[in-house]
Amino acid sequence: MTKFLLPLGLFVLLAVVLAIGIRHSPEKGIIASPLLGKPAPVFALPNLTDPAHEVRSADLRGHWYLFNVWGTWCGGCREEHQALLQVRRAAVVPIIGLDWKDDDAQALGWLTQLGNPYQSVATDHSGREAIEWGVYGAPETFLVNPQGIVVYKHVGALTPDTWSREILPRVSGRRAGSS
């Protein structure tokens, strides 16, 4: 009898390992960014809402900010929009948007219709800036510290959970992952 139970026993063991593996994988970040721990790219880009003033990385020095890559064509961006608006309401860290390979009129329409979570939105029609950031697909969100170093990257739609577990602890000075 025991010999016939052996396969089941081994499988239960495997299931436990897999369950632990799943619990770990979200923190690991599926696609690690080579930019992590390195200075964020320097940029000076056209401003979507205010053509007179460029969006420049130099102006952001000394402050934490989130750099969010989005586009009106992107489904995940719509999904994360509510979460971004919540982040804005929390007023802990400003969000700089990068409107990636998009139509300006449509992007403005999107912000009027759904609400604008961004402090400012830079446009990247050619997609060149996204390459600088090593963007794999939209949406992607980078957390940059006051020294201009990328400390965290999130791939895919941002969730309130990611915000409270990964981003907020980093900004508010506690060590990440201690929760």
Add this chain to the structure above:
Amino acid sequence: MLPELGHFALILALLLAGLQAFFGIAGPALARDRWSGAVTSAVAGQAVMVATAVACLIACFVSEDFSVAYVAENSNSALPLFYRVSALWGAHEGSLLLWILLLAAWTVAVALGSGRLPPRFAARVLGVLGVVSFGFLLFTLATSSPFVRLDPPAPDGRDLNPILQDPGLAIHPPILYTGYVGFAVAFAFACAAMLEGRLDQNWARWTRPWTTAAWSFLTCGIALGSFWAYYELGWGGFWFWDPVENASFMPWLMGTALIHSLAVTDKRGLFKSWTLLLAILAFSLSLLGTFLVRSGVLVSVHSFAADPTRGIFILVFLIIMIGGALALYAWRAPLLRSSAGFELGARESFLLFNNVLLVIAAATVFAGTLAPLISDSLKLGTLSVGPPYFNPTFMLSMLPLLALLSVGIHANWKRGRLNDSQRTLLYTFIAAAVLGCGFVFGLYSHARVLTPIGATLALWIILSSLVDPIDRWRRGLTLPRAVLGMTVAHFGVALAVFALTTVQSFTIERDVALAPGGTATVGDYEFRFEGVKPVEGPNYEAVAGTLTVTRHGAPVAVMIPQKRNFWVQHQVTSETAIRMHRGNNLLLALGEDLGAGRWSVRIQIRPLVSLVWIAAFIMAMGGALAASDRRYRAARALATAPEGATAGQPG
């Protein structure tokens, strides 16, 4: 409208799958034959609904309906029509739908072929397939529907992942999945037998053709995937022991063991519980493969979808399916006793060795694939094992397997004496050793230790597997398809071993920097770089390098590798140039622009590499031949007859 229709069809398919599972399992259990009879209607209905859903999604792709999120993410208006259709399985949601479609197709095939099975048994098989289908449909609808709309619609799509824009990859997933999913049939037969608590030789005879057919598809699928990796990824290898490759290779190894174990159960009524266990494990590894690829637990070059919530769903599904089947096994397998015995040198022994070695091989691959995960969950740090682990450990179980193959096919059932085969074996071995060493040392002066061994074993299998068919043919006997198929498949194995030995031992790889007009000499070939020029494709722009290849001054070919930059996703892919010349596979890939017209170029010369894939197709063909043997069809016709009537089948 179409996406909603598709979504609705999927929901109906889910309900029908639930009915199929319920009637198929509860009907026979409660001895309600009218319930059992309703199963086939549920199967038909479910298949129609699944086909409708797939047709809807294809229509969305073809009509460029970018209001559908999945279409917007995996297609583009500039994408050629062919890839707009194959984009269906370009990402997670559609791949799942393809999985479900193929499972429905296998289920319909089983239902059509089940007319001659005992009705209650057939109902149970279809019921178990219904459970599998229900799980996958629920997974799709709950976590990954491909019919979700975007509001407002996207102006244009994000395009199909450029590395998937290739004819090889367009046909590779359906074939691979057909194999994967096909093991569900063997699994369902095993579960049905355990539910009945009865397993006889007829059972093995019904299960064999399905298993062999699935195995053939899987073999083709793996070969196509390897071929694709060779020419599209541009790294110039054909097997990387990557988690996704391993995910398809483990069920293959287990399926190969199952095929052989089924032969023993069929012919001698032995290995019953072992065969059941292998049938469960082969499908479990298919499911596990899906889990590994889809859950983001393991990161790999191939996995393009990763989402932990999906992972949790699949894990729960795995626990229910595999855990349930293994619990059933623990409960029912002790009932299945076989009385017959066999001697040490009998064919049964060799097939037992075959099984043990194949399972060990699968276990080593399994351990290597999951090692990073295990060390990570135990907080031992990130560990990764690559070819340095896989190559030697895999070889450790493969070499004895190959050595035993030649002897095993000449062994008799039950009796342990080789008798007259002994001399044949010795002669073929000597001939193989002479030919093998002659080939290795004659054609190539240098060699590693394993090279002559591999070549000799391969040639020995070829020669000794031909002995029996030639003998039968000379004596004017007919060759049953099952025997012919076995011979062809073993021939394919030998060919693959021979090719792999040669490739592994004699490949030359060089990365060179070339300025226009510059030449590089690699092996016997000279490569002259003529420079690069821009090229424009439908949805990409590219630079094409031109290289003139000569061998000792005589012209061989002009080869044009490309480097493509896809507009929408800004992804760069390398289109390798590949040319066959005298059994050598020349591969050129364009590397980086080094400035001033200079480019880095990767040059590889692999002897006999094409033979690896050809050999895999030969194996698959052998499987197809064996699966189509009349013996299995006759066995079905007699299935309802009493046990004694089928015992006298030729074999």
